[in-house]
Amino acid sequence: MLRTLWSDFLGLIYPRLCLACREPLVTGENHLCTCCRAELPYTDYHRLPADQNPLGRRFWGKLPIRHALSYLRFVRHGRVQHLLHELKYQGQRDVGTALGQLYGAELYTAGIAADFDLIIPVPLHPRKLAKRGYNQAAAFATGLAEGMKVPTVDSGLRRTANTKTQTKKNRVQRWENVASVFEVDDPTAIIGRRVLVVDDVLTTGATLEACGAALLAAGATEISIATIACA
Known part of the structure; x- marks a missing residue:
């Protein structure tokens, strides 16, 4: 009392x-x-068959993926944009963790969590990580791991170059910017695993495509992707 x-x-x-x-x-x-x-503008993409998932279609012919998931639709000047701004630029890492917990619980209830062995967030370059103090994708991955009861590894991938922001680049420029900047830290932890690659926002998918390609080359048997929001 x-x-x-x-x-x-x-x-x-x-x-x-x-x-x-x-x-x-x-x-x-x-x-x-x-x-x-x-x-909030939920996508409910996890409820759609793979061939009817508009997010999954962005990777057709580029990267073989099992699940293409995104919790929310990005709406300019709306609640989702505010959440992402708080997460990336205002030090509110709890935003990512909280949204990950909510979405992870939903995916667990839907039975999708059983399709993943490991969650790996898209890494930041060490210089950018030091400046921000945390990786917003890793915060989301932590929440997903709690909600889905699937382990996450922050160090699964390494970014070898401090690339420029993707914000104002087109699809080709985004791919050229990230095509060869991701490496797998420990291939023995990846071989034979079904990996869920996690980021904050999906626009063209170039960053997630590059990460997925690096993981498949290292021996992952299956790649899925999940983001907080999709544009």
Whole structure:
């Protein structure tokens, strides 16, 4: 009773805020308010057969993948853009972890988690990692691992070059920017494994394609991809 009263008192002074809309959370809400949970633009791609998944079609003829998954649709100036901005530029790594937990639990309930042996996030270059302090894809991977009960390895891939931002590049330029910059740290941990490669946002898919190709070359038997959002 006293603990509840103290928590309520602290909530008045230091209210917990929704990660999407920044409105105060009420008792029973964690990370996202009920309104945002209801109104976020979910893709539900995990419910679609592979040949009807519009995300999977982006990789046809480029990379053989088992599952192409993305939790949310990116909508400019909407809640999802705000969440990603908080995650990447405001130091809110909890955004990635929380969304990973929610999506991971959904994938586990859908029976898809059983198709993965290992989760590997797209790595940042050490220089960029030192500047940001954390890898936003790894934060998402941590949440997914908790929700799906599948292990994650932050060091599965290594980025060998500090590439320029992909934001204003077209498909060809994005591929040229990342085509040969990923290496597998320990092939013995990859051989024979079904790997889920994780990133924050999918646009053209060039980065995930390059990561998947490196993992297949190292001996992974199957590649799937998952992101927080897709554009």
